[in-house]
Amino acid sequence: MQFIRWVRPAAILIAAAVACTGCGRHAAPASDNAASGTATLSSTADLNDKRIAVQLGTVYDIYATKTFPGATVLQFPTFQEVTLAVAVGKADAGLSDMDTLAEVMHANANLVPFGKPIFSSPVAAGFAKKNAANRLAFNAFLKSIRDNGVWRDMVDRWMTRRSQQMPDLPEPAAGSGTLVVGISSGGFPFSAVQNNELAGFDVELARRFGASIGKKVRFADQEFSGLIAALVSGKIDVIIADMFDTEERRKQIDFSDPYFEQDSVAFTIASRTAAAAAPRAPAAPSFLDGARISFRNNILLERRYLLIWDGLKTTAIIAVLATLFGTALGALVCYMRMSPLAVLRVPARIYISILRGIPVLVLLMLIFYVVFASVNVSPVLVAVIAFGMNFAAYVSEMFRSGIEGVDKGQSEAGIAMGFTRTQTFVFIVLPQMARRILPVYKGEFISLVKMTSIVGYIAVQDLTKAGDVIRSRTFDPFFPLIMVAVLYFVIAWVLMQGLGKLERSTDPKYRRRAAVTR
Amino acid sequence: MIRVEQLCKSFGQVDVLRDVNAEIRKGEVVSIIGPSGAGKSTFLRCLNLLDRPTSGSISIDGVDVLARHANVAGVRQKMNMVFQSFNLFAHLSVLDNLTLAPIRLRGVERRAADEKARDLLRLVGLATMAERFPDELSGGQKQRVAIARCLAMDPEVVLFDEPTSALDPTMVSEVLAVIRRLARDGMTMAIVTHEMAFARDVSHRVFYMDEGTIYEEGTPQQIFESPRKEKTRAFIHRIRSYHQRITTVDYDLYRLHGEIEQFCDKHFLPRAATLDLELLVEETLALYKPILRDFVVDLSIAYSEKSGRLELAIETEDTSADPLQAAAGDDGLAIAVVRGTAETIEVRRENGRRRLEMTVRTS
Numbered sequence: 030m031q032f033i034r035w036v037r038p039a040a041i042l043i044a045a046a047v048a049c050t051g052c053g054r055h056a057a058p059a060s061d062n063a064a065s066g067t068a069t070l071s072s073t074a075d076l077n078d079k080r081i082a083v084q085l086g087t088v089y090d091i092y093a094t095k096t097f098p099g100a101t102v103l104q105f106p107t108f109q110e111v112t113l114a115v116a117v118g119k120a121d122a123g124l125s126d127m128d129t130l131a132e133v134m135h136a137n138a139n140l141v142p143f144g145k146p147i148f149s150s151p152v153a154a155g156f157a158k159k160n161a162a163n164r165l166a167f168n169a170f171l172k173s174i175r176d177n178g179v180w181r182d183m184v185d186r187w188m189t190r191r192s193q194q195m196p197d198l199p200e201p202a203a204g205s206g207t208l209v210v211g212i213s214s215g216g217f218p219f220s221a222v223q224n225n226e227l228a229g230f231d232v233e234l235a236r237r238f239g240a241s242i243g244k245k246v247r248f249a250d251q252e253f254s255g256l257i258a259a260l261v262s263g264k265i266d267v268i269i270a271d272m273f274d275t276e277e278r279r280k281q282i283d284f285s286d287p288y289f290e291q292d293s294v295a296f297t298i299a300s301r302t303a304a305a306a307a308p309r310a311p312a313a314p315s316f317l318d319g320a321r322i323s324f325r326n327n328i329l330l331e332r333r334y335l336l337i338w339d340g341l342k343t344t345a346i347i348a349v350l351a352t353l354f355g356t357a358l359g360a361l362v363c364y365m366r367m368s369p370l371a372v373l374r375v376p377a378r379i380y381i382s383i384l385r386g387i388p389v390l391v392l393l394m395l396i397f398y399v400v401f402a403s404v405n406v407s408p409v410l411v412a413v414i415a416f417g418m419n420f421a422a423y424v425s426e427m428f429r430s431g432i433e434g435v436d437k438g439q440s441e442a443g444i445a446m447g448f449t450r451t452q453t454f455v456f457i458v459l460p461q462m463a464r465r466i467l468p469v470y471k472g473e474f475i476s477l478v479k480m481t482s483i484v485g486y487i488a489v490q491d492l493t494k495a496g497d498v499i500r501s502r503t504f505d506p507f508f509p510l511i512m513v514a515v516l517y518f519v520i521a522w523v524l525m526q527g528l529g530k531l532e533r534s535t536d537p538k539y540r541r542r543a544a545v546t547r
Numbered sequence: 548m549i550r551v552e553q554l555c556k557s558f559g560q561v562d563v564l565r566d567v568n569a570e571i572r573k574g575e576v577v578s579i580i581g582p583s584g585a586g587k588s589t590f591l592r593c594l595n596l597l598d599r600p601t602s603g604s605i606s607i608d609g610v611d612v613l614a615r616h617a618n619v620a621g622v623r624q625k626m627n628m629v630f631q632s633f634n635l636f637a638h639l640s641v642l643d644n645l646t647l648a649p650i651r652l653r654g655v656e657r658r659a660a661d662e663k664a665r666d667l668l669r670l671v672g673l674a675t676m677a678e679r680f681p682d683e684l685s686g687g688q689k690q691r692v693a694i695a696r697c698l699a700m701d702p703e704v705v706l707f708d709e710p711t712s713a714l715d716p717t718m719v720s721e722v723l724a725v726i727r728r729l730a731r732d733g734m735t736m737a738i739v740t741h742e743m744a745f746a747r748d749v750s751h752r753v754f755y756m757d758e759g760t761i762y763e764e765g766t767p768q769q770i771f772e773s774p775r776k777e778k779t780r781a782f783i784h785r786i787r788s789y790h791q792r793i794t795t796v797d798y799d800l801y802r803l804h805g806e807i808e809q810f811c812d813k814h815f816l817p818r819a820a821t822l823d824l825e826l827l828v829e830e831t832l833a834l835y836k837p838i839l840r841d842f843v844v845d846l847s848i849a850y851s852e853k854s855g856r857l858e859l860a861i862e863t864e865d866t867s868a869d870p871l872q873a874a875a876g877d878d879g880l881a882i883a884v885v886r887g888t889a890e891t892i893e894v895r896r897e898n899g900r901r902r903l904e905m906t907v908r909t910s
Contacts, residue, residue: 442634445595446648446700447624456651460638537638538680 070122070302072144073295076100081295082111082120084215086254088150088273089124089293096147106252108215109500112140115297122297126271128188130296132217135191136503142294143302150275151287154238155211155268157260158283163242163267167285170241179237180288187218187230195228199240208244210235211265213253215501219271222250222498224331225339234288235269250498251488255394257281259488262402323508327499337516340495343409345520347491348478350413355420355477362425367432377425384422390483392419397487408487420477424470431466432458464535471528475521482517492516548573548735549594549704554603556586556593563589565759567603571704571737576730578746578767579739581756582782587739588631590756591706594737595626624652627697631709633689635681641668641692642677645699652700660699667695671725687718691725698729705729707738723749743783747771755779785852787814793844796836800829807848814850820857820909823888824848827905830881830888831861834870839863857907859889865901 070076077099083089085104093102103120105111112133114120124147125133133140156164174180186192212231214220220229227248239246249265256272259265260282273291274284328334365377384392393415401411435458443453485494496513503509533539549571556564563586571577579587592598594605596612596619605612612622636644645664649655655663668674671691681689690710697705707726711719723745730736730749740746746753746767753770755763755778763770763779774780789810791803804825811821828846835844845862871892873879886892889905896902 436634436637438630438632438634439636441597442628442630442636445597445623445628445630446696447620447622447627447652448648449620452651456647457636457638461636464638535638537640541640541678 068121068301070143070295070297073147074144076122076295079121080119082114082123084108084111084253086252086257088275091275091277092147092293093124106254107213107497107501108253109497112137113500115140118298121301122295124293124295127292127294128218129216129271130294132191136505139299140296141299141302142296144295146292146294149290149292150273152271152289152291153274153284153287154234155257155260155272155278155282155284157263157266158281160266161283164283164285166242167238167267170238171286171288173241174237183230183233184289187233191218193217193221193223193228195223195226195233198233198236205243205245207247208235208239208242208267209247209249209265210239211256211259211268212248212250212270213256214250214498215253215271217502220250221502222336223502225335230289231269231271235267238267238269249488250490252486255486255488258398262398264398264402323505326503327505327508327512331502333499333502336490336495336498337492337512340490340492341516341520343484343490344478344481344492344517345524347409347412347416347481347484347489348474348520348524351416351420351477351481352474354413354417356424358417358421359424359428362421363428363432366425366429381422381425384419387419389415389419389480390486393483393487408484408489411487412481412484412489416477416481419480420473423473427466427469427473428462431462434465435461460535464532467528467532467535471525471532474528475525478521478524479517492520548608550606551594552604554590554593554605555601556589556598557601563759564593564600567760569754569761569764571735573703573735574733575752576734576736576738576750577752577754578750579737579754579756580741580743580746580770580782581754581762585756586759587756588708591628591708591737591739594706595623595628597628624648624700625702626704626706627700627702628706628708629690629693629697629710631712633681633686633693633713635684635689635693635696637681639680640677641673641679641681641684644681644692645696648696648700664695664699667698668692670698670728671695672721685718686714687721690714690718690722694722694725694729704735704737707736707740709739709741711740711742743771755782757782784854786849787852788847788849790845790847793832793846794842796842798832803828810848810850814852816850816857816909820907823907824857824859827859827885827888827907830884831870831903831905834881834885835861835863838866838868838870840866855909857909859905859907861903861905863901865896865899870903 068075068079070079077097079097080101080103081093081097082103082105083093085106090102090104093100103114105114108125108129111120111123111125115123116137116139122143127142127146130140130142154164154167156167171180174183186194186196212220212227212235214222214227214229217229219231220227222228227250232248235248236246249259251259253270256265256268256270257278260268268282271289271291272278274287278284328337362377362380365373366381368374368377387395393412396415397408397411439457439461440453443457444450448456481491482493484491485497490498492513496509499509549569551567551569554564554567555562567586567590579590581587589598593600596605600613603613607622607626610622611617612619635641636647639647642661642664645667646655646657646660649660649663650657665674665677668677671694673688673691673695676684676688676692681692684692694705694710710726711722714722719742723742726736726738727745727749738746738750748767750767752764753767754761755770755774757778763774763776769775770779771783774783787810789806791806793803807825807828808821811824832844836842841864843863847860847862849858849860850856871882871885871894873882885905888907890908891906893904894901895904
């Protein structure tokens with residue numbers, strides 16, 4: 030019980046933060062909680078004055094806005110946030126397809142559907158408008174698996190028997206090209222990460238399709254709302270991501286024949302439905318048991334620690350490389366900014382003011398989807414470039430104030446002794462400047478480490494994304510978030526120690542003190 | 548060894564140096580004196596090209612250092628500089644301050660450089676300070692380290708830019724003693740200084756700079772005992788002066804007193820002399836009040852540091868009435884006060900102006 034008492038308020042705080050950043054249009058004030066937090070829900074008609082959680086960019090987003098004009102629509106980037114918001118009472122109800130919800134209910138008995146299905150939609154694969162060949166190939170492939178019974182077997186395994194095992198699939202011949210499939214791992218039965226590999230109905234379908242056209246499949250697992258942009262800009266070849274075929278989407282992309290038909294429902298927490306008499310889950314486990322179960326589910330099961338370890342490595346690699354690149358670029362910008370030549374100075378000033386004025390997430394997406402639209406470039410590299418460019422704008426000004434802070438007499442003395450300007454800078458100004466700016470630089474570096482948590486937007490699996498992926502499997506909303514928070518703190522702390530060591534090495538008196546005490 | 552011809556330097560619109568010609572010979576100690584703003588420091592900084600001259604020529608050992616491809620850094624290695632503000636490298640220990648340039652520029656081995664640095668520190672009396680950092684030293688110690696740092700590069704010339712101006716009076720002598728020692732050892736030096744006694748006994752030649760040029764030059768004896776030119780004379784005799792023109796009967800007496808006190812404080816005049824001066828000014832102006840048609844009075848105070856003579860001069864238009872003669876109905880008290888306070892009183896008449904000169908006792 031202790032565990033629950035402690036973890037609830039913390040989780041609500043985190044969820045509130047997620048809710049506020051996730052919804053652009055209708056940020057719900059927290060006081061709404063009291064007004065509409067307890068009324069019983071029996072049909073979707075009851076939703077008109079409530080808060081409805083949907084995933085950004087899905088049909089539910091548009092549906093909820095149109096159908097319930099009086100409701101507050103909360104848009105979340107992933108389906109996990111939708112279920113979390115409903116579970117903790119930040120939203121009164123969520124919208125979902127029946128099959129994904131069934132999976133959620135399996136893990137969290139507290140969430141239940143209510144009312145009649147709101148609509149039924151065809152699920153299809155999405156293709157770029159100019160890429161008719163792939164689409165026709167997919168249709169032919171679909172027809173063949175419907176005819177030979179493979180499709181029926183897949184539905185039976187994933188949807189009916191709720192299997193979570195990938196079958197052995199034929200591998201295409203090597204060197205025959207790659208098919209990049211856009212996917213958004215939101216949980217079984219369609220796609221989820223299991224043993225560090227993608228599995229699910231969509232995953233099997235994509236790999237079978239790849240094999241049928243003789244191409245190796247590479248998955249780009251990313252935010253659902255970014256899939257269409259990625260397809261249009263050519264970052265991915267096809268979307269197979271439990272995507273409904275709708276009129277709106279047809280304006281931008283083409284769809285294959287439907288490969289599934291899905292009912293959609295509204296869901297809420299069990300105590301809010303008319304059938305609230307349902308027996309409660311058994312008494313909550315003790316703190317230690319709860320922690321042990323969470324630890325096993327979120328870390329040990331399916332070797333999820335590997336996922337976390339990979340995410341951790343990715344985060345550290347992006348942070349360190351972006352820092353190195355940003356520092357070098359920052360030094361160049363600083364040099365230009367301090368140049369007496371306007372040709373160099375003015376571009377540097379423009380660079381600094383523009384880069385400091387753009388949110389780094391927007392910069393990241395611009396570089397990925399616009400600048401490198403037609404170039405096949407690793408998203409990790411894009412992240413390093415974007416964060417490095419952003420970092421450079423800040424540190425260049427830091428360098429400048431550091432250099433200007435070193436007394437002019439110091440460099441004059443160096444020059445008068447016969448050092449060249451460059452030697453004077455390296456031997457005399459730089460060491461003094463480094464010592465001056467390191468404390469601020471350290472802070473900027475730490476904020477860069479934390480800023481990298483948004484790289485999931487361009488399909489990079491970093492630490493935050495690893496936490497999201499685990500949440501999408503375990504539907505344990507709190508443990509992965511807290512674990513990720515702790516790990517970020519640990520990364521920041523470890524890297525700080527490294528910089529702290531550098532900082533001490535620039536303090537000459539520290540070296541002497543160390544020598545004395547040794 | 549150093550020959551300067553027609554050197555000019557301007558900062559924007561301001562001409563700091565106009566046509567400077569000079570020669571410094573090997574083994575010679577040259578002091579450069581003159582009032583603030585005369586261009587002394589700029590002249591020195593032009594010599595090692597910290598400030599690039601606007602025009603003119605500088606040649607060192609016959610090599611034109613202003614030529615396009617001159618090895619300026621190489622020239623500076625032979626001609627090191629000691630600054631007013633020391634400019635020790637704050638991030639390096641005293642020893643490293645001395646060894647940085649020999650190791651990096653000459654490729655001297657660390658051990659040899661350390662050894663030589665310690666010798667030089669011994670020479671300036673700071674052998675025990677080798678491991679200290681600049682911010683742990685007193686001003687005098689810093690400047691001695693700075694001198695040792697110069698010597699570490701075996702320069703042929705050392706330029707001193709007001710080496711004692713930023714020091715507490717108690718520390719001036721320790722630095723001057725080190726420079727004297729270098730002079731005795733035959734080092735070629737150019738020293739910008741305000742320490743007249745020092746300039747007089749350490750240098751072979753003295754440049755008096757004023758109006759952006761070397762106004763007068765000569766041996767210390769010539770410059771300090773029989774300066775030929777007017778400005779040199781005023782400078783050498785250290786005449787300090789204060790001028791004020793008063794144009795209304797209702798002048799601000801308290802502000803005038805404030806300024807007189809400030810002037811006296813600045814030159815360490817005794818309190819009694821200050822009070823006498825204030826009394827004289829107030830009473831004399833009161834005497835002029837009834838006899839001037841247009842109340843325009845030029846008041847000047849001059850003090851010679853050398854002779855200790857303090858003089859008050861009051862210049863007005865010449866009137867028929869004598870301010871020092873009591874008019875009818877006046878009790879003559881003010882005149883008695885003036886006569887009693889001033890040491891001497893003299894009246895001069897020139898071009899329709901009357902100049903009343905009074906001296907005040909300073910001891």
